[in-house]
Amino acid sequence: MKDFVPQPPEAGCRNAPVLKERGQREVFCGLTGIIWLHRKMQDAFFLVVGSRTCAHLLQSAAGVMIFAEPRFGTAILEEKDLAGLACANEELDREVDRLLARRPDIRQLFLVGSCPSEVIKLDLHRAAERLTERHAPHVRVLNYTGSGIETTFTEGEDACLAAMVPTLPDTAERQLLLVGALPDVVEDQAMALLRDMGVSPVRCLPAHRAAETPGVGANTLVALTQPFLNETAACLERRGARILSAPFPFGEEGTTAWLWTIAQEFGVAPDSFARVTDAPRARARKAIAAAAETLRDKSIFFFPDSQLEIPLARFLTRECGMKAVEVGAPFINKQIVGPDLDLLAEGPVISEGQDVDRQLDRCRAARPDLTVCGLGLANPLEAEGMATKWAIELVFTPVHLYEQAGDLAGLFARPLRRRALLSGLEG
Numbered sequence: 001m002k003d004f005v006p007q008p009p010e011a012g013c014r015n016a017p018v019l020k021e022r023g024q025r026e027v028f029c030g031l032t033g034i035i036w037l038h039r040k041m042q043d044a045f046f047l048v049v050g051s052r053t054c055a056h057l058l059q060s061a062a063g064v065m066i067f068a069e070p071r072f073g074t075a076i077l078e079e080k081d082l083a084g085l086a087c088a089n090e091e092l093d094r095e096v097d098r099l100l101a102r103r104p105d106i107r108q109l110f111l112v113g114s115c116p117s118e119v120i121k122l123d124l125h126r127a128a129e130r131l132t133e134r135h136a137p138h139v140r141v142l143n144y145t146g147s148g149i150e151t152t153f154t155e156g157e158d159a160c161l162a163a164m165v166p167t168l169p170d171t172a173e174r175q176l177l178l179v180g181a182l183p184d185v186v187e188d189q190a191m192a193l194l195r196d197m198g199v200s201p202v203r204c205l206p207a208h209r210a211a212e213t214p215g216v217g218a219n220t221l222v223a224l225t226q227p228f229l230n231e232t233a234a235c236l237e238r239r240g241a242r243i244l245s246a247p248f249p250f251g252e253e254g255t256t257a258w259l260w261t262i263a264q265e266f267g268v269a270p271d272s273f274a275r276v277t278d279a280p281r282a283r284a285r286k287a288i289a290a291a292a293e294t295l296r297d298k299s300i301f302f303f304p305d306s307q308l309e310i311p312l313a314r315f316l317t318r319e320c321g322m323k324a325v326e327v328g329a330p331f332i333n334k335q336i337v338g339p340d341l342d343l344l345a346e347g348p349v350i351s352e353g354q355d356v357d358r359q360l361d362r363c364r365a366a367r368p369d370l371t372v373c374g375l376g377l378a379n380p381l382e383a384e385g386m387a388t389k390w391a392i393e394l395v396f397t398p399v400h401l402y403e404q405a406g407d408l409a410g411l412f413a414r415p416l417r418r419r420a421l422l423s424g425l426e427g
């Protein structure tokens with residue numbers, strides 16, 4: 001049984017000093033989350049109330065969508081709106097009426113705030129209430145902000161799910177709620193593992209369709225699947241749910257610890273747990289070992305982007321033999337990432353927030369073998385001869401649970417192999 005609980009290091013990072021930075025930051029805004037959320041929620045539409053810049057961001061991030069009937073769009077605020085010359089509310093209502101008349105398949109509509117809508121103080125919460133009254137019961141209209149003033153890119157999903165929580169029905173049923181928009185293939189794997197060990201009922205937030213929306217209440221146990229769902233977790237707690245405290249399901253060790261935390265709550269016997277997990281654990285360990293050959297003893301530096309940094313640093317140092325130099329995260333909520341901090345051996349600088357120039361100085365001084373950062377920093381660092389990994393790939397690629405553990409390690413091994421090949425060619 002102790003095999004299911006990771007062995008902590010002599011000293012972990014939970015109580016390590018945190019370097020708090022409050023300067024300029026280089027991160028995508030929360031609109032980016034629409035790209036994976038709209039795939040997950042199949043009868044939802046995301047209407048960004050923003051500018052042409054917002055529309056371009058979405059279109060370029062979701063280039064593949066041009067062949068499909070999209071489930072997101074942008075209501076463009078023109079200059080006259082920004083100058084307050086037109087009633088933006090009336091225009092918004094007209095746009096929504098047109099959209100819903102054309103698309104009867106839409107059951108949930110999200111009005112997504114942006115920098116421009118915040119600057120002109122367009123009250124999207126009032127707009128959502130007004131439009132819900134007008135289009136109920138067929139469509140529920142909710143709002144959240146994805147603005148770059150307020151959010152980093154994974155906070156968009158957090159804001160979206162947090163907006164849904166107050167509308168979830170009450171339930172007294174004892175249930176497990178998986179929270180976070182996992183790719184379907186990963187969600188199916190999680191459901192199969194939990195079903196095979198007898199954990200039931202299990203529901204998901206977000207659900208695929210409005211009709212499958214889960215309830216929440218005092219007997220709801222929440223297993224977060226993503227470490228960036230701070231506000232959602234707080235909203236669920238306010239509805240009486242209990243958030244399970246576990247490392248995140250990245251890598252073999254993290255996945256086992258996450259599942260075992262759930263299993264204990266639902267009275268799963270250790271031998272049943274072993275029967276379900278032994279084979280996928282062995283597969284995960286084997287797949288990780290292949291990539292770890294490239295990663296072992298290499299140093300890694302995380303800029304703060306996705307909020308996945310702490311669980312990933314735990315995985316890469318413990319299961320792949322890497323050495324973390326700095327682990328930066330936009331926010332550190334110890335209630336949520338505490339179990340991962342416990343398992344991350346002390347040593348790396350733990351930083352929260354960003355002051356990009358100072359952090360670049362630290363990164364250049366350390367010359368890590370691999371730097372995890374946003375697109376804007378990757379190119380200049382590559383030009384300086386440093387290998388980089390784009391943080392955004394980590395949220396676009398299936399990386400959770402056993403079957404993806406090898407791919408997760410491979411995402412970090414690839415840039416190192418490429419750089420080794422290039423330097424071989426140059427030599």
Ligand code: SF4
Nearest residue numbers: 029054114115147148
């Ligand atoms: Fe840019 Fe702000 Fe629009 Fe994001 S919300 S694309 S940061 S203008």
